[in-house]
Amino acid sequence: GNSVTQMEGPVTLSEEAFLTINCTYTATGYPSLFWYVQYPGEGLQLLLKATKADDKGSNKGFEATYRKETTSFHLEKGSVQVSDSAVYFCALSDLMYSGGGADGLTFGKGTHLIIQP
Amino acid sequence: NAGVTQTPKFQVLKTGQSMTLQCAQDMNHEYMSWYRQDPGMGLRLIHYSVGAGITDQGEVPNGYNVSRSTTEDFPLRLLSAAPSQTSVYFCASNRGHEQFFGPGTRLTVL
Secondary structure (H helix, E strand, O other): OOEEEEOOOOEEEEOOOOEEEOEEEEOOOOOEEEEEEEOOOOOEEEEEEEOOOOOEEEEOOEEEEOEOOOOEOOEEEOOOOHHHOEEEEEEEEOOOOOOOOOOOEEEOOOEEEEEEO | OOOEEEEOOEEEEOOOOOEEEEEEEOOOOOOEEEEEEEOOOEEEEEEEEEEOOEEEEOOOOOOEEEOOOOOOEOOEEEOOOOHHHOEEEEEEEEEOOEEEEOOOEEEEEO
């Protein structure tokens, strides 16, 4: 079956530091990959996505590149801000696999990011 | 558009009580899902629906019922609440691959 593995943290950084959150996946088909962000007390919001190998998703200064050869989708940001403090979820959607839900979406366990001023 | 809405925001139940968590979306999405979020567990799928009148089980369906009489609404029913159902519950609807999440319901079962 499909699975997503990501570093769980918490990850604590100083403001303006470089961020990497690792995400690797296993999938039976040809998945699309996502990063979702959850701010305190809120639901999840889509941060970025990539639908095929070598695609780069980007939004709000965050980037992630779909690497099929390493089955990875690491999240990066060059200079984090206090407002980036949140929980980040890596996820995949695989239309070839019907066990993950309404659109085959499988989530990692989430990475809690804390940015200190 | 209100997006995905959930009520109530907070709820405390006693063991054995029943209740319904409400979820509605105004985006005309066919797909809707219910997840629970627990510390260190990520999001786990409870039930999902691919359209009105069609529902199916997810990863952790026991103790929960769903129905989908309209495209807009997807209520989640707890038949006899147990402390193990203490969690934060999220409803979501799909447009293609992208899921839109509601703000969540924080449920405590004593």
